[in-house]
Amino acid sequence: MAKRKPLIAGNWKMYKTGPQAAELASGLKSLVSDMMGVDIMVAPPFTGLGIVAEILKGSIIHLGGQDLFWEVEGAYTGEISAPMLKASGCTYVIIGHSERRQYFGETNATVNRKIRAALLEGLIPVVCIGESEAERESNQTFSVVQKQLEEGLAGLTSDEVKKLTIAYEPVWAIGTGKTATTDQAQEVHEFIRARMDTAYGSSVANVARILYGGSVKPENTSDLMAMADIDGALVGGASLDVNSFSAIVSLSIDAATDKA
Numbered sequence: 001m002a003k004r005k006p007l008i009a010g011n012w013k014m015y016k017t018g019p020q021a022a023e024l025a026s027g028l029k030s031l032v033s034d035m036m037g038v039d040i041m042v043a044p045p046f047t048g049l050g051i052v053a054e055i056l057k058g059s060i061i062h063l064g065g066q067d068l069f070w071e072v073e074g075a076y077t078g079e080i081s082a083p084m085l086k087a088s089g090c091t092y093v094i095i096g097h098s099e100r101r102q103y104f105g106e107t108n109a110t111v112n113r114k115i116r117a118a119l120l121e122g123l124i125p126v127v128c129i130g131e132s133e134a135e136r137e138s139n140q141t142f143s144v145v146q147k148q149l150e151e152g153l154a155g156l157t158s159d160e161v162k163k164l165t166i167a168y169e170p171v172w173a174i175g176t177g178k179t180a181t182t183d184q185a186q187e188v189h190e191f192i193r194a195r196m197d198t199a200y201g202s203s204v205a206n207v208a209r210i211l212y213g214g215s216v217k218p219e220n221t222s223d224l225m226a227m228a229d230i231d232g233a234l235v236g237g238a239s240l241d242v243n244s245f246s247a248i249v250s251l252s253i254d255a256a257t258d259k260a
């Protein structure tokens with residue numbers, strides 16, 4: 001099995017004003033300063049990026065955007081482009097989060113355009129996919145995930161896909177306290193990797209980082225991270241608390257060491 005360095009990413013969603021984001025970032029910076037062996041990323045709201053970038057300078061924590069628009073600049077009121085994220089200190093950007101799909105009309109086609117824009121700027125896209133509760137109950141999990149992958153990544157080359165991080169987030173597990181069981185998560189992660197193998201070859205599939213997201217907390221981190229095809233976590237609620245997030249980071253390092 002290829003060794004993949006896990007990524008623990010905190011999605012702060014629409015929480016934290018600038019000063020609050022600064023406080024959270026400072027706390028985190030000191031707590032995780034000696035935690036090596038995983039990559040760490042936080043994605044504050046856009047209004048917090050500047051101040052958080054300033055605080056995280058010289059730390060091991062990477063900065064990410066929660067979304068972007070695919071044009072570089074123009075008359076697109078309210079939107080933020082890849083070069084703007086890059087200039088704000090971001091190296092990652094979350095794309096196609098289920099909340100964006102659910103409330104803001106994102107589709108696999110817009111996800112595709114956003115991935116391309118991010119890659120052009122050298123940002124690492126964290127591409128979110130996952131089924132709803134109704135889709136899982138009607139046994140559509142695999143077909144939904146397959147379609148999201150096929151359409152979201154349509155036309156990308158193997159070299160481009162190699163640069164992506166995928167986040168499998170079952171919609172029914174996001175913010176609900178209901179986590180997928182380790183077997184449920186592993187089975188979908190394995191499926192995603194197999195699809196990538198078929199579409200882009202093993203040199204891509206073996207290195208592709210596939211995160212799990214949906215009610216990740218310190219209590220379930222070790223079990224999830226022990227699974228063969230789970231390479232990290234996209235954490236929402238628990239990333240807003242320094243102690244919970246740093247515990248998730250630390251437990252993931254242990255799990256990665258055990259897996260190696």
Ligand code: PGA
Nearest residue numbers: 174175214215235236237
């Ligand atoms: P949650 O959110 O950890 O609060 O369930 C995960 C996400 O939306 O990325």
